[in-house]
Amino acid sequence: MGGMHGLGLVAPEADEPVFHADWERRVLALVIASPTRGNIDAGCHQRELIPGAEYLSITYYERWFAALRAMLVSGGFVTEGELASGVALGPKVTPRLSAEAVPAALARQGSYLREGVGAAAFRPGDHVRARNLHPAGHTRLPRYARGRAGVVEAYHGAHVFPDTHAHGRGEDPRPLYTVRFAARELWGPAAPARDSVRLDLWEPYLEPA
Amino acid sequence: MAHDHHDHDHGQEPPSDIALRVKALDAIVDHFEHKTGPRNGARVVARSWIDPAFRARLQADASAAVAEFGYTGSQGEHMRAVENTPAVHNLVVCTLCSCYPWPVLGLPPVWYKSSAYRARAVIDPRGVLAEFGTKLPDEVEIRVWDSTAELRYLVIPERPAGTEGLDETALAALVTRDGMVGTARV
Numbered sequence: 001m002g003g004m005h006g007l008g009l010v011a012p013e014a015d016e017p018v019f020h021a022d023w024e025r026r027v028l029a030l031v032i033a034s035p036t037r038g039n040i041d042a043g044c045h046q047r048e049l050i051p052g053a054e055y056l057s058i059t060y061y062e063r064w065f066a067a068l069r070a071m072l073v074s075g076g077f078v079t080e081g082e083l084a085s086g087v088a089l090g091p092k093v094t095p096r097l098s099a100e101a102v103p104a105a106l107a108r109q110g111s112y113l114r115e116g117v118g119a120a121a122f123r124p125g126d127h128v129r130a131r132n133l134h135p136a137g138h139t140r141l142p143r144y145a146r147g148r149a150g151v152v153e154a155y156h157g158a159h160v161f162p163d164t165h166a167h168g169r170g171e172d173p174r175p176l177y178t179v180r181f182a183a184r185e186l187w188g189p190a191a192p193a194r195d196s197v198r199l200d201l202w203e204p205y206l207e208p209a
Numbered sequence: 210m211a212h213d214h215h216d217h218d219h220g221q222e223p224p225s226d227i228a229l230r231v232k233a234l235d236a237i238v239d240h241f242e243h244k245t246g247p248r249n250g251a252r253v254v255a256r257s258w259i260d261p262a263f264r265a266r267l268q269a270d271a272s273a274a275v276a277e278f279g280y281t282g283s284q285g286e287h288m289r290a291v292e293n294t295p296a297v298h299n300l301v302v303c304t305l306c307s308c309y310p311w312p313v314l315g316l317p318p319v320w321y322k323s324s325a326y327r328a329r330a331v332i333d334p335r336g337v338l339a340e341f342g343t344k345l346p347d348e349v350e351i352r353v354w355d356s357t358a359e360l361r362y363l364v365i366p367e368r369p370a371g372t373e374g375l376d377e378t379a380l381a382a383l384v385t386r387d388g389m390v391g392t393a394r395v
Binding site for chain 2: 001002003004005007008009010011012013016018019020025026028029030032033040041044047056060096097098099101102103106107108109110111112113140142144156159162176178183186187191192194195196197198199200
């Protein structure tokens, strides 16, 4: 939603608590303990599948809960009937996470950096243009950058490509770059001349400029 | 109710499967509510201010430098520290959803995840900063980092003037969460 107007002012809350209700604590913990958590890209995409009007009318943890529920059902971990009744009918298929195992589980890292992928096409300093792509599924190329020209600032190695991974079509790791876009290139002549936006973009999003 | 019975027949029963699963959920909540959060990041910033060798390591590989404090774990696999200077101010957003460097800042506040912040931080950073009471001179360059899950950004605010005599702990107490996201100065 980067660059959209009409979504109101930012309203910081003084001395904000980590959670605003007990059920938010439970949703956060369930998402982290869930067997569906392994694929962060699929989780992102599941939240994007919430219909737009509903997405804007519910809170952050309500979105998390809706996505978790959908992924547990589509992954075959629970049925709609079990969710409705609150009673598990089949055997529990997920191994139990014990409280003692939580610190190790939280410390575990899930890097999406992958070695042994071919050479990168771009180098820092190269002028590139974000391709004008509008996939129906998940992508990390924001709409406001599509078709815009920028400069490669850094190369980060090859990372799992979210556009395929979110849809269960494999990791397909691709080179990842930080690309600098001038604010005026994105937003027009009214933007301050010095300001800029940096995006981490995968090679398939980019073409030479 | 069964769990209200405390007679000898039931007192020695092991906890049920569901009770053990809930105990694990409570441990997860405890971690995010009490064991991580912006105090972690504040210690990193303070050390970066006083220890040039640490600052160099933080700039070269933020995840490795932050791990020196024991701050590791998911959603911090690849972190990058970006420094404010008198000429440059950094601001972090995730327009896609809510990516944030959990090991150093904990879970993001509601405003960071709000539609308003996600929509406007990229197109109107100065207006957003004004809503936080932060006014930057026009000549300061604003760099907005629209981050995703791969790299998580931590802003290193400028060390305030007049803090030369403070030690690392006292300096860390000055560092705010908003300062490390870039919506405020320290």
